[in-house]
Structure formats: structure tokens, C-alpha cells
Amino acid sequence: DTEVTQTPKHLVMGMTNKKSLKCEQHMGHRAMYWYKQKAKKPPELMFVYSYEKLSINESVPSRFSPECPNSSLLNLHLHALQPEDSALYLCASSLGANVLTFGAGSRLTVL
Amino acid sequence: EDQVTQSPEALRLQEGESSSLNCSYTVSGLRGLFWYRQDPGKGPEFLFTLYSAGEEKEKERLKATLTKKESFLHITAPKPEDSATYLCAVFPGGYNKLIFGAGTRLAVHP
Numbered sequence: 001d002t003e004v005t006q007t008p009k010h011l012v013m014g015m016t017n018k019k020s021l022k023c024e025q026h027m028g029h030r031a032m033y034w035y036k037q038k039a040k041k042p043p044e045l046m047f048v049y050s051y052e053k054l055s056i057n058e059s060v061p062s063r064f065s066p067e068c069p070n071s072s073l074l075n076l077h078l079h080a081l082q083p084e085d086s087a088l089y090l091c092a093s094s095l096g097a098n099v100l101t102f103g104a105g106s107r108l109t110v111l
Numbered sequence: 112e113d114q115v116t117q118s119p120e121a122l123r124l125q126e127g128e129s130s131s132l133n134c135s136y137t138v139s140g141l142r143g144l145f146w147y148r149q150d151p152g153k154g155p156e157f158l159f160t161l162y163s164a165g166e167e168k169e170k171e172r173l174k175a176t177l178t179k180k181e182s183f184l185h186i187t188a189p190k191p192e193d194s195a196t197y198l199c200a201v202f203p204g205g206y207n208k209l210i211f212g213a214g215t216r217l218a219v220h221p
Binding site for chain 2: 004006031033040041042043045048050055056088090092094096097098099100101102103104105107
């Protein structure tokens with residue numbers, strides 16, 4: 001199994017909703033990442049988990065809350081988002097500082 | 112400050128017209144340079160990793176090269192299916208943070 005699975009593929013939410021994005025990998029990778037990507041821009045790093053511990057938080061607003069329940073799963077909890085948070089959210093995993101394998105992304109629209 | 116700059120921003124080619132994409136970088140202690148391909152609305156797809164100056168990698172119509180300051184992605188006789196955004200990224204020394212360039216949007220027309 002050489003892939004990263006993200007659900008849902010599409011999510012529409014209001015500014016008062018609470019929702020979660022999920023990511024799963026079974027490659028034995030111990031580093032997992034959340035990136036945010038706006039149209040025609042490169043991916044921007046949000047969070048890095050290394051061995052299930054948060055190692056990098058790129059000053060992301062608290063309305064985004066990451067969680068790593070185990071070495072295969074990564075969640076991103078969303079609450080009180082703003083329309084400007086609409087973007088493609090990408091999950092990735094890697095064996096240390098090596099090739100990142102990306103999921104297909106979750107397209108988020110905030111109304 | 113660690114930085115990755117890609118050029119051109121966009122490139123339009125006729126089918127069969129070979130060209131090169133550039134990625135210049137300034138990082139402290141390079142631990143790897145990566146090329147990814149990204150189709151609209153999808154996640155980046157890994158193409159190549161380069162670790163040291165002089166290294167070259169090839170895959171079908173693509174060839175990636177690395178010097179101490181830049182990398183090139185050469186596309187030989189491209190086809191319309193090669194149309195995508197090509198992203199260059201680096202792992203600087205010290206921490207697990209892959210830094211992306213802004214990408215080159217390639218369009219290959221029949």
C-alpha cells in the first residue's frame with residue numbers, strides 16, 4: 001500500500017460549523033503533514049507530526065486543530081472558519097526528511 | 112533565509128518542442144531537492160529526488176539535474192499529457208519542513 005487516503009474529497013461548511021478532515025497511510029511513515037494550497041499557489045506547510053508528536057506549527061490560527069491519534073492517522077479539526085480558509089487541504093507522509101507522499105486533497109469551501 | 116525560486120512562471124510549448132524548467136535555491140544544508148508534478152485539483156505526484164551536485168535522474172521524457180545553486184527539469188519532445196504544474200521543493204538541514212517553489216505551469220499544445 002503506497003498511498004495516502006484523504007476524506008472527504010469535498011467539504012462545504014458554514015462559519016459556525018465544526019468539521020474534520022481525515023488522513024490515513026499504511027506505509028509505516030512516521031512523519032505526517034498538513035498543507036494548505038490556494039489556487040495557483042504552492043502548498044503552504046501548516047503542521048508536522050513526527051512520531052505522533054506535533055513538531056512544527058507554522059503559526060496556524062487556533063480555528064485549525066490537528067490531531068494524530070496513532071502512527072497511521074492524522075486529523076484536522078475545523079471550527080469557526082472564515083471564507084478565506086477555503087482551499088485545497090493536502091495531507092502527506094514521509095520517512096523522515098525524504099520523499100513526501102501526498103494524498104489527493106480535501107477541497108474545503110467555507111460559506 | 113531558505114528560499115526556492117522557479118522560472119518561468121508559465122510555459123507554453125508545442126507538442127515535440129523541448130525545453131527546460133529552472134529551480135534555484137538558497138538553503139542551509141540541503142538534504143534533498145524534489146520535483147513534483149501536480150494536476151489541477153489533485154495532490155502533488157512525486158517525480159525525482161536529487162541529493163548532490165552533478166546528480167541526474169531520468170523518467171520517460173523528463174530529466175532532472177542538480178548543481179550547487181539550481182536544478183533543471185528538462186522535457187524532451189513533450190506531449191499534451193505532460194501539461195501540469197511542476198513544483199520544485201527542498202528539505203533544508205535541521206528540520207522536517209519541505210519548502211516549495213511557486214511552480215511552473217506547463218501547457219503543451221498539439
